[in-house]
Amino acid sequence: MFTYRIREDLYLKLLEPSDAEAVFTLTDNSREHLREWLPWVDHTNEKEDTKAFIHNVRHGWADQKMFSAGIVFQGSIAGIAGFNRLDHQNNLGEIGYWLGENYQGKGIMTAVTEAFISYGFEQLGLNKIVIKVATANEKSRAVPERLGFKQEGTLRQEHWLHDQYVDIAVYSLLNEEWKI
Numbered sequence: 001m002f003t004y005r006i007r008e009d010l011y012l013k014l015l016e017p018s019d020a021e022a023v024f025t026l027t028d029n030s031r032e033h034l035r036e037w038l039p040w041v042d043h044t045n046e047k048e049d050t051k052a053f054i055h056n057v058r059h060g061w062a063d064q065k066m067f068s069a070g071i072v073f074q075g076s077i078a079g080i081a082g083f084n085r086l087d088h089q090n091n092l093g094e095i096g097y098w099l100g101e102n103y104q105g106k107g108i109m110t111a112v113t114e115a116f117i118s119y120g121f122e123q124l125g126l127n128k129i130v131i132k133v134a135t136a137n138e139k140s141r142a143v144p145e146r147l148g149f150k151q152e153g154t155l156r157q158e159h160w161l162h163d164q165y166v167d168i169a170v171y172s173l174l175n176e177e178w179k180i
Contacts, residue, residue: 004069006115010108012069012081014061015054019070022077024050026100033101037137039161057082064088071099071112078103081112083120091127093120097143104139113143121175128174134159135167144171148179 002014015023024047027034035041044050060066068082079099086093095116097109113131120126133140135154145151149171157165 002069004115004119006111009074010111011072012112012115013072015057015068015070015080017051017054019077020047020051020054023054023070023080026077026079030101034098035162037134037140037161038098039159042162068096071103071108073103073106073108078108079112081109081116083116086124091125092130093124093126093128094130094132095120096131097140109143110146114147117147117173117178121178126175128172131171132168133171134161135169141169141171144173147173148177149173150177 002012004012006012013019024044027041027044027050031041044053057066057068060068065086066083067086068080068084070077071079071081079097081097082095083093084096095113097113099109117129120129129149131144131149132155133144135141150173152170152172155168155170158168159166
């Protein structure tokens with residue numbers, strides 16, 4: 001099993017089918033919080049939906065097209081983060097993330113994203129890492145801004161979120177800009 005220690009109380013782990021219940025419970029307990037920005041929450045209604053997600057993540061990792069991991073904080077799964085897309089031809093990775101409501105404000109996501117940046121540049125040989133986030137999602141926007149990403153632009157009305165289109169801010173960081 002893959003694990004990647006970030007700090008004493010925080011590490012990443014490759015999700016396994018046995019994690020489905022914990023991930024689903026976290027999703028279910030944070031449903032209203034997550035739903036504000038993540039439309040997939042409405043389609044995650046039972047543990048089987050989470051099992052299918054974990055199955056897809058594991059196949060994406062095996063195919064080297066994506067890499068998502070469980071965020072483990074103080075022994076409990078706190079969220080999911082990873083490269084939602086890996087483009088090896090262009091050495092580009094796109095990071096996505098979410099945390100359960102009770103894990104917000106503890107510096108977890110900044111530390112996790114920083115670990116993925118290091119892993120992407122140092123282990124995967126990426127040239128560019130992208131993070132896309134709804135323009136109104138200030139907490140998620142703070143992560144790339146804190147880590148030195150540059151906002152490349154805004155994709156207008158890019159995602160349908162519940163009953164409206166939302167604009168998406170596109171952030172990027174180049175390997176040469178990363179402080180190793």
